[in-house]
Amino acid sequence: MELGRFWWWVVLILVQFGMNGCFGCWEQERAALLQLKASINSTGDIENFQTWNSTNKNSDCCDWDGVKCNNTTGRIIQLDLSWMMSWSGEDWCLNASLFLPFEELQHLDLDDNQISRWVPNEGFERFSALRKLEMLYLAINHFNNNVLSSFSGISSLKLLDLSANKLNGSLHIPATWRSST
Ligand SMILES: *[C@@H]1O[C@H](CO)[C@@H](O)[C@H](O)[C@H]1NC(C)=O
Ligand SMILES: *[C@@H]1O[C@H](CO)[C@@H](O)[C@H](O)[C@H]1NC(C)=O
Ligand SMILES: *[C@@H]1O[C@H](CO)[C@@H](O)[C@H](O)[C@H]1NC(C)=O
Ligand SMILES: *[C@@H]1O[C@H](CO)[C@@H](O)[C@H](O)[C@H]1NC(C)=O
Ligand SMILES: *[C@@H]1O[C@H](CO)[C@@H](O)[C@H](O)[C@H]1NC(C)=O
Ligand SMILES: *[C@@H]1O[C@H](CO)[C@@H](O)[C@H](O)[C@H]1NC(C)=O
Numbered sequence: 001m002e003l004g005r006f007w008w009w010v011v012l013i014l015v016q017f018g019m020n021g022c023f024g025c026w027e028q029e030r031a032a033l034l035q036l037k038a039s040i041n042s043t044g045d046i047e048n049f050q051t052w053n054s055t056n057k058n059s060d061c062c063d064w065d066g067v068k069c070n071n072t073t074g075r076i077i078q079l080d081l082s083w084m085m086s087w088s089g090e091d092w093c094l095n096a097s098l099f100l101p102f103e104e105l106q107h108l109d110l111d112d113n114q115i116s117r118w119v120p121n122e123g124f125e126r127f128s129a130l131r132k133l134e135m136l137y138l139a140i141n142h143f144n145n146n147v148l149s150s151f152s153g154i155s156s157l158k159l160l161d162l163s164a165n166k167l168n169g170s171l172h173i174p175a176t177w178r179s180s181t
Contacts, residue, residue: 029102033061034054077132078107078109094110094115096119096125104132106134111138123147124150124151125152137161142166145167
């Protein structure tokens with residue numbers, strides 16, 4: 001009985017090893033970060049992206065700049081992608097689905113990125129699949145009132161920062177959430 005329990009733990013630990021490679025970041029999350037990087041034509045804080053390195057297979061993406069993992073599970077819980085596009089003349093056309101592999105994400109910072117557009121049907125409403133997302137920082141972007149309805153399905157959200165955007169007039173705050181804008 002006790003021995004069976006022991007082997008069960010061994011198997012569990014090995015599975016854990018296999019999935020997140022020596023307790024570092026998860027392979028699928030690493031791939032998702034690289035896909036995200038490729039989708040952003042960054043001319044802003046390029047420094048951040050230099051550690052997001054596809055050629056260095058051994059680098060643990062939990063150590064990449066702007067990335068914070070849960071140190072028990074190795075899953076990404078925080079992403080700081082502020083000021084990626086500041087020096088670019090172009091808008092970042094956001095594809096929110098690129099963030100969906102980060103299932104445990106709690107905190108996402110996209111401040112100061114000149115974001116005004118998103119891929120059709122790939123807006124923030126997609127984030128309703130991110131069950132742990134509590135803090136979403138979108139200050140200093142180019143969102144207008146139209147963006148508001150897209151947050152109503154994100155039930156875990158506790159903080160939404162939309163300061164210094166292009167919202168105007170009287171705002172209809174969906175009844176399902178209340179926060180400061
Ligand atoms: C990135 O932006 C530069 C400068 O605007 C442009 O020349 C280049 O084609 C863009 N690359 C991609 C992959 O969008
Ligand atoms: C990525 O890592 C490889 C191997 O460690 C290194 O040679 C290369 O310079 C790195 N690239 C960047 C952009 O930092
Ligand atoms: C990390 O994950 C463990 C296991 O799921 C959880 O108990 C813990 O609260 C998490 N820590 C943080 C900081 O999210
Ligand atoms: C794991 O993370 C928690 C909360 O972020 C921190 O308090 C703790 O010291 C960390 N443990 C290790 C071993 O790094
Ligand atoms: C948006 O991202 C998703 C997930 O990676 C991808 O399947 C989809 O093709 C992307 N859409 C566009 C228009 O790039
Ligand atoms: C508010 O925004 C709308 C649409 O972006 C615009 O037509 C309108 O002139 C703006 N109103 C004010 C008071 O800025």
